[in-house]
Amino acid sequence: MTTTPIAPVPATTPPRSRNGPRALLVSLGTLLILTGVVLLAIGGTAAWANQQRDDDGYFRAGPERVSTETSAVSVPLLELSGAGPDDLYAGDFLGDVRIQLESRNTGVPLFVGIGPAAEVAKYLVGFGHDEVSDIAVDPFEVVTTTRPGGRPAAAPATQSFWVASDTGTGARTLGWNATEGDWAVVIMNADGSPAVDVDVSVGGKLPAIRGIAVGALIGSALLLTIGTAVMISALGLSRR
Structure with a gap:
């Protein structure tokens, strides 16, 4: 009796799926494009804001009338600090600061000063003044709290x-290059008399x-370019 040998069945390799790499590329491309769009919005807003300076190069808010029956108006604490690259430190971010004011009481000399918050607080102890508790920029508005005293x-x-x-008298301008620290701002009549009434603008x-x-x-241009290239690669993989 003769038996015919059975030929072995050749092993077959299952086709490789491209769905995994394609999905990964689509996800990566989408993330890059969305991030690029966000950066584009931030950059566009910053570019627009950069054009809103006055003739002296300042972003300006005001003027706003500030008045009190006490002897001073103060911003008790300006905390200027930063951690990170030099361009993000408080002084580098704010740059030059300008305070402009003019008394509504004709001929009355004014004083405006910036000093260390702790020293200014000691000076203000015991005499009446208004502390600025909130400042709105657009529109410019100052909210104060009165501290009684002599x-x-x-x-x-x-x-x-x-x-x-x-x-001095008339329109006054105080310029200061912002530096890191805790600061306070004070506006008074120069002789310390009560009833301060001024128009103030800051910049x-x-x-x-x-x-x-x-x-x-x-950054937006780079991310949008790379994201688009990744999406094109995913499309090509899908067609193959």
Whole structure:
């Protein structure tokens, strides 16, 4: 009896699925494009904001009338600090700060000063003043809280702790290059008398705005280009 050998069945390799790599590319491309769109919006907003400076290069808010029956108006604490690249430090972000004011009481000399918050707080102890509790920028509005007390024993210009100050009649301008620290701002009649009534505007150069705009727009262009290339690769893989 003769038996015919049975030929072995050749092993077959199952077709490789491209769904996994394609889905990964689609997800990556979508993430890159969405991030690029967000950066584009940030860069566009920063570029628009950078055009809103006045003739001196400041972003300006005001003027706003600030008045009190006490002897001073103060911003008790400005915390300027930063952690990260140099361009994000408080001083680099704010740049030059400008405070402009003019008394509504004709001929009354004004004083405006910026000093360390702790030293200013010691000076203000015991005499009546209004503390700024909130500031809105658009529209510019100042909200104050009154601290009762008497009249200061010494005129503000006689104090030695001010890092920047200005005093005199008429329109006054105080310029200051913002540096890291805890600061306070005080506006008074120069002789410390009560009834302060002024028009105030504030401004800052904010040099970091230009850098934010340029960086965000460049990053957006790169991410959108890479994201589009990844999506095209995913489409090509799908067709194959």
